[in-house]
Amino acid sequence: MLPSSSPLLHTLQMKIKIPYEDQAFPDSAYSELIDTINSLYLPVLTTIDLSVNLVPDDLWDYFCGKDLTFLPRTNFTALLTTHPHLVHLTLSALGTEIKEDLGFLPRLISFQGPFRDAAVICARQRQLQKLIITPSNDCADFFPTFHPLPLPNHPSLTKLCLLAVDSLGSPMKMTELSPNSFACLISSFPNLAHLDACINKPVTKYRNALISLTQLQNLRLQQYTEHFLAPPNWPACLVFPATNYIKEIDTLLPSLTQLTDVEICILADIHPASAAYVSDTGSESDSYCDEWYYDRMDSAPDIQLEYFFSVIRPVSGAQVVLDLTRVMDSYS
Template sequence: MNEAKRRGGLKQRVLRAKPDRNAKPIRNVSYDVSEIPPELWAAIATFASRQCLARLCAASHEFYSKFSPLLYGNIFDPPLTPVNSSALVGTLSEARAPSGRPHLAEQVQQLKLTSCIADIKAVKNLLQNMRRLIPGAELRSGSVLRVLHWHLAAGLDELGKILGAPGHFPNLKELFVSTTGTNNNFNFIQIGGLEVLGVTFSLYTYDREYEDGDKLCYKLAEALQMLPSSSPLLNTLRLNLDIAYDENEFPYDGFADLVDTINVIHLPLLTTLDMSVEIDEEEFGLVDPDTPLRPNFSAFLALHPTLLHLTLLGTGLPKNFAASFPCLRSFKGSFDESAIICSCRPPLETLVIRFVHRMSSDDVFPSLHVVPLTHNLHLTKFKIDAVDYTDETVKLTDELSPTSFAQLVSSFPNLIDVDVCINKPMIQYRRVLVLLTKLRTLRLREYKTYHCTCHNVSCYEDGECYGPKKPIEKVFPPRGYITELSLLIPSLPHLASVEISILGDHIPPEPEVDEDILFEPAQIEVDYHFSINRKSKDPKVILNSTQISSDNRSCFC
C-alpha cells in the first residue's frame, strides 16, 4: 500500500514537472544602467554609506562619473575623523586632476573638516582648487561650495584672502570657522552673501606685548562692523570668544571697543544668535575692578526683537533689562540670565539652564540659589546642564535638589520633555515628578560610586581593579528604577520614554577616598532606556536597551 502511494506521488511529481507547451519562452532581459535617470542614482546614494559610494566610484569609469559628485558633493554628515579630514585635505589639495576629469575640489558643495590641523600651504592649495573658475553656458561661475565648517590651527589670513576674493565663492551661504591660532586679520568674515556665520576664536595674549591683545580685538571689531553691508541676509550668528591673557595684561581697551562695536550692529533678518565669551576672572586676579569682564550685549539684543533662538554664555545682562522678544522660542544660558530673559515674558517653548564649573579639588561645588521664575504656560522642554571648563559633564553637582526642582517646575506646568541632573536618589524627586502630568519624555543624570569588593587590596593598583568583573546590570541594577517608575505611571498618563544616565566610579577599598576623583572623567557611563507599555490594563516599565561607554559589558568587581 505504501509502495503504491509512493509510485502515485512520484507520477504526479513527474507530471507536474513537464513543461507547458502553450507557455511563452522566457527571454534573457538585459538593462542598460546608463538609462537610469540621475534622480534614481541620487536616491540610491542617500541609502549608501560614504564607503559604499567610494567602492562604486572604483568599480568603473561610468560609475565614477555618476557617484563621484555624490561622494564629494556632501562631505558633512556623518562628520569625518581628524585622520580622515587630514587625508581629504591632501587629496583635494593635489595640483592636477586625472586627464579628462574635473578636479574633485570643484565638486564639493558641503564640507566639514574635524580638527584638521593642516599646514598653511595645503590649506591654500585646497581653497585655490575649490575656487577654480568653471566655464558656464554664458558666464564663468565660481566654486559650487555652499557650506564650509572648518577648524584651523593657523592660516586664517590665507582663508580671508582666498574666500574673500570677488567671484571665487559666490555660492557660499554658511561658514563656520574655529581656530586656536593668532591672526593678523579677520577678512573672511566680510565674505559677501552669507546667511549663516559662526566664528570661534581663542585670542591669546601670552608672550606678546600688551597692545597686541588690544589690536586683535580692534581687528575683530572692524571685521564684524561690516556684516550688515557684506551679508544683509544673515539670519544666524554664532560668536564664541576665548580670551586668554597673562596676569594684569587683559586688553581692556580693545575688548571694550569690541563690545561697543557689537552693540551697534543691526542685522534685520537675524533669528538665531549664539554668543559666548570665555574669561576666567578669578584665576588671573585683574587689577581694574571698575571694568566689567562679563560683556553686556543688551543694546545688541534690543536691536533684534525678531530673535527666535538665543544663547548667552559668559555674558552679563543687567537685572533691569526689559527688551521685548515677541518671537523668542528657545533660550540657553546661566540661571541668572534665564531669570532675566523669562521676566521679559517671551513665548518660550525651550529653556536650557547651563552651569559651568571652574574649580579645583580645594573648591566647594556651588549650590543653585533658586529665585522664582516668571510663570510660563508655553514652555514644554526644560533642561539643566552642569559642565566643567572643558565642556564635559560634571559628575557631582549641587544644582538641582528636590526643593530647587519643585521651585522650577511650579513655574512651568505644561512641561512635556524634561532633562536634568539630580544630586539625590530618584525616589526623593517623586513628589515633584508627579506634578508633571503632561510629561512624555524624561531624562535623569546622576553620579554613583561602587566600592571595590575584592578581599585582596593589592588587586586595586594605579586606579584600576584587576579583580573579577561583574555585568553592569549587577553593579548598577536597573530594577530600582523600574520600581520607582512603576509608582509614577498612574500620575503621569502621557509618559512614554525614560532615560537614566549614570556616571560611575570604582572606589578603592580604603576607608578614605581621594576627593580628586570627582574632578576626573567618570570611569564608566551607563544609559538605561525604558519605555512604558500601556496596551494592557496594568501598564509596565520595559527596559529597551543598555548602553555603556565601552564595548565590554563587564564592569567593576
C-alpha cells in the same frame, strides 16, 4: 564684514574661548573684538548663540583660593538691544545680563542661559516654549548649583532643561539639585511634556514633584554619585542595575499617563578605597584621598552609564522596558 556680506543672516553663533595663564587678564586683548560684535546690525537676525569662556591651563589651580572678581566682563547688551526680532537666544557671557526692557522679550520662544536671566525672561513674556537653565558662568560653574526659587508661572512652556555642562558641552559632575529645589523650580511649569534635569538622590526622592507633571511625555535624569566599587572592575551595569531604575520609574506610571520615554544617565567615580590603595602604614592615605577628590573635580567621570527605557501600555497595565544600554568607563 557680516552686515555687508550677509545682510539676510538670521542665525549668529559665536563661541569665544580666551586662553588664561597665571596673570591678570589683559582687557586690551579682547576689547576691540567686543566692540566689533556690539556694533553689528543684522536686520533679520532671529537667533543668537553667544558664549565667552576662559580656558585656563589647570582648572583646579586656577579656581582654588583665588579672588575671582578680576574675571573679564563681556557686555553684549548693545548687540541685544539693536536686534528686537530675536526669537531664540543662548547666552553665556559674564557681564551681560538680560534687562526687562529689551525689545525682543515679547517674541522670545526659547532661551538658554543662567537662572538670573531666565527669571527676568519668565517675568516678562508669556509665550516661552523652551527653557534651558545653566549654572552661572562665573566661579559657580566649578561647583554648579541651581537656585531653589520658583519662577513666574508659565503654562505655555513644554520643554525644560536644567542643564549642567561645561564650556565644551561635557556633563559636569558636581551638580546638586535637591528634591526641594527641584520641586520649587518645576512648580512654575505645570504643562511640561519634556524634562531634562540633574539630580543627586534616587528618583523616588523626586517622585512628588514628578507626578505633578501630568502632561510629561519624555523624561531624562542625570545623576552624579561617588560609588564604592568592590572589586573595582565590576561592570557598571552590575553596580547600577537597570532593574532598580525600572522599579523607581514604575512608581511614576499611575500618575504620568502620557509618559513614553525615560533616559537615566549615571555619572560615577570610583572612591580610592575601592582600588585597595593603602599607605606604607597599611591604611588608606588621607592625603591620597584628598588628592583624588580634587582630581575628580575637573576630570571625566570614571563611569558614564545611560539607560534608555520605553513605557508600553497594554491592557493589563503600563510596563517599563529597557531598550538600550550605553556604557563609557575608564577602568575596565
